[in-house]
Amino acid sequence: MNKKAVFFDADGTVCDIEKGVPDSAVRAITQLVRNGHEAWLCTGRSRAFVPGYLEQIPFTGMISACGATIEKNGQRLFNKEMSSEVAELSVKILRRYGLVPVMEGADFMYYDKDEYTLEVNWYRDLITEALGPKWRPIKGNEKSMRINKISAKMKEGCNAEQALKELSAYYDVIRHENNSFVGTTVELIPKGCSKAAGIAAVCRIYNIPWEDTVVFGDSNNDLSMFEYAATKVAMGNASQKIKELADHITTDMFHYGIKNGLEKLGLIGTGSRF
Template structure:
């Protein structure tokens, strides 16, 4: 075990919430732990292109783990970037199209949408936010699937077709449902925890020296894997139950209090 820790922070619900600013205490806490010699990483289900400079990367991080463990960089240098195999794409895309599932293929550089189903999105603000965040990088799915470079798929399934999509996806994917019919599908074997594990192997970081901070169902695996798992006060019950420590709400200095509890400040 080393005195230097590597802290992996989820984004949505942990560092910030859509439509609100990153708490000033969060920015101060991350700057302080880095000043004290610790490493700070973003660890998100978002694809890399969906991790914006403002307001996230401007906080100041040593690296990014993105796309549920399929991508990582450190100090501006790529560590790894995995993509879905061609045969996997060719297997799942017809199912999504047949079931009129709204789907978005998320890659390192581009987000691809299906022109026939994009109108089925319940939350237009989400689509509008993507267009605003990455103008020029939100493009229609190419007719030739060989041109697609994607790591994961975000889906919104018609409720009556959810079972059909889930059954078809089971072969090659693990399914993370945030609601009954809204979630993401990721190639089997990839999670936030697998991304952290691989980063640790590449950088020579002991698992015991890792800390993961999150709030949602897709953070449970990394909270369980890390040397210490911290759930936000606003976290879901599954995240709180698996965590070693539950801090305060994101807007009640949750990150600052978590880092203080760990003695990193």
């Protein structure tokens, strides 16, 4: 079998914000790498929000912030940042139309806790705890934020359409299904960046043939990589759009989804007791 490059989404695919990573996923990805294949994290999270439990998995490299940041062996190969002027303008526009800005960078995430409340997002404190010193308030940093993307949180009565229209010159938009884990979030990604663009860049840099690319994912911010990759595996909990694009549908992550999917593709051995 040719050496494969397997790109894994994070949330809903290999990790859960409350429960972390299932042991079966860690062992399956470790075995994948031992078998001579590459394993890349390909996440919508910004690099600052990649927690230690994901860094302990022997990923070959990481694509974060939906393709805006790429690194391998601790070396940052690419990092697309919005200008500080655009970041400040983005905050003003989102707030004007009733959305809560969560500004995501490779080194820091910025949000104001009195605005980004538990009513807006019940797992805000989990994010803050995971970030540790990488959290900064927007207040006081309005003119110096270094960000790759934005997660805009919709509140009742907000005018998201107008906000997105006014920001359309700077960002591409990812919308999530209403019943998904991030259903009230609109992701704003720098123009031209996507998970697919990140994967394509990795393939160019490291001479990986397109036909040897494999992706695992579950949510709508995985759509671009499902449209791009040669082989697509949807998690059992995936959105309908992702399942429609998939070549294979595995179980969810807590029911051996990564292990089962890699076994189905013949990338790790079958019958292991994980």
